[in-house]
Amino acid sequence: MINRLRPPGDGDILVPGGTISVLGTTSDNIATLESIRPTVEEVERNLIQGMAMVPILEQTRFIRAFSGVRPLLQSAGAAADGRKASRGFTLFDHEAQGLSNLATITGGKLTTFRMMAERTSDLVAARLGNNTPCSTATEPLPSGAAVRWTEPGFSARYWYRRRDPADGILCECEMVPESAVDAIVDSAPGAEKQMTLQAIGIRSRVGKGSCQGAFCSLRVTSHLYDRGVYDSRQGLRLTREFVGERFKGVRPVLWGQQMPQMELAEALHCMMGFDHLDDGDDENGGEA
Numbered sequence: 001m002i003n004r005l006r007p008p009g010d011g012d013i014l015v016p017g018g019t020i021s022v023l024g025t026t027s028d029n030i031a032t033l034e035s036i037r038p039t040v041e042e043v044e045r046n047l048i049q050g051m052a053m054v055p056i057l058e059q060t061r062f063i064r065a066f067s068g069v070r071p072l073l074q075s076a077g078a079a080a081d082g083r084k085a086s087r088g089f090t091l092f093d094h095e096a097q098g099l100s101n102l103a104t105i106t107g108g109k110l111t112t113f114r115m116m117a118e119r120t121s122d123l124v125a126a127r128l129g130n131n132t133p134c135s136t137a138t139e140p141l142p143s144g145a146a147v148r149w150t151e152p153g154f155s156a157r158y159w160y161r162r163r164d165p166a167d168g169i170l171c172e173c174e175m176v177p178e179s180a181v182d183a184i185v186d187s188a189p190g191a192e193k194q195m196t197l198q199a200i201g202i203r204s205r206v207g208k209g210s211c212q213g214a215f216c217s218l219r220v221t222s223h224l225y226d227r228g229v230y231d232s233r234q235g236l237r238l239t240r241e242f243v244g245e246r247f248k249g250v251r252p253v254l255w256g257q258q259m260p261q262m263e264l265a266e267a268l269h270c271m272m273g274f275d276h277l278d279d280g281d282d283e284n285g286g287e288a
Contacts, residue, residue, distance in 0.1 A: 004053045008083045011049030018152025019174065019209070023050045023057065027082040030069070038065035043252045061257045063210050064249040073107040091119050100127065145183070149204040155180045170223060171216035173209020178223055180204055185229060192229050197221065197242035213246045214265030218272065233277070240274045 004012035026042045072085035089108030118136040156175035207213035221239045
């Protein structure tokens, strides 16, 4: 990890994350939660500051930008600067408002979310007369084989060890084989028909490589049709939805090598007829 030694600001940290690295961050206040997405201006801010720290970033290929929302605690008289706001959390019991059946937990971050849950549960339990000690601090989070496919490089090692020539690669960027997608689908018995590419992408590395789903989305969809998971035009609509979601993060970084990559993706998807796919098609392939 490379961190610029200065007060926290835009583009001052480069963090490795498996097969990619993440440059960030920006911090902006927002007035609405609608249409949260990264902008070109934010990307430029990160790049300008990041290149002062790591000059090679000027020639580096960027495949995606992403953004999120974090509720921060800020005193009423403080300046509207998100970087200066506390990353701590506060539990409001609302008893001063005469409400004994309401609690609000706000602030915090991913590294404290279990403690936040424990404090909230303790308050609710005490109100209900339950004095059993909370086990959050000692009980490990559940884990299983279904989540292993998100680990960078795991699916590639798994495929190599199997040495099965019939196990085709569906995502070349992240080396995700058919057997990995099958395992993800089979991990949700009874819900196979509702298994979207978005769900598969969350549970694997599908769509996370340099093509951002341009090729693997079509291969995975074809494989799901072959398996009988999809049997109507609904599968094509889910693929278009998946590609559209990936494009939201690609749009702010469309320059250099990423531009021809996306032009090729657009040509492929038009050849598949995604641009003429009727949103009114029902799940059985007819017209709504």
